[in-house]
């Protein structure tokens with residue numbers, strides 16, 4: 844394990860409202876969706892995992908681990924990571940319509956050009 848993606852666990856509808864609130868305050872929102880039902884909101888109380896960028900050829904993988912009392916998101920190494928190498932994982936975001944697409948700058952040879 845490299846790091847846990849920590850934050851407040853919210854229902855998806857609460858997370859959507861909070862995201863709008865953060866936008867209204869010009870604050871970046873750091874959120875990780877777990878199976879559509881729950882979202883980890885790392886905006887106010889998250890770990891440094893929230894700063895990990897997306898890559899189409901990642902050196903880490905983000906996995907949802909389910910416990911009796913909830914879920915955790917664990918970021919693990921997908922291969923050997925060299926000292927000084929930036930950590931990244933594949934966000935695996937659902938593709939969206941053109942106007943809200945985010946261009947991907949991961950620079951991988953197999954880059955999919957968009958992160959969503």
Ligand SMILES: C[S@@+](CC[C@H](N)C(=O)[O-])C[C@H]1O[C@@H](n2cnc3c(N)ncnc32)[C@H](O)[C@@H]1O
Nearest residue numbers: 873893894895896897898945946947948949958
């Ligand atoms: C969880 S944040 C990652 C940390 C962010 N770079 C920061 O400095 O706060 C996710 C956002 O970072 C940007 N991002 C992450 N990976 C990217 C990539 N491969 N290409 C372009 N933008 C990326 C996008 O704006 C995305 O919505």
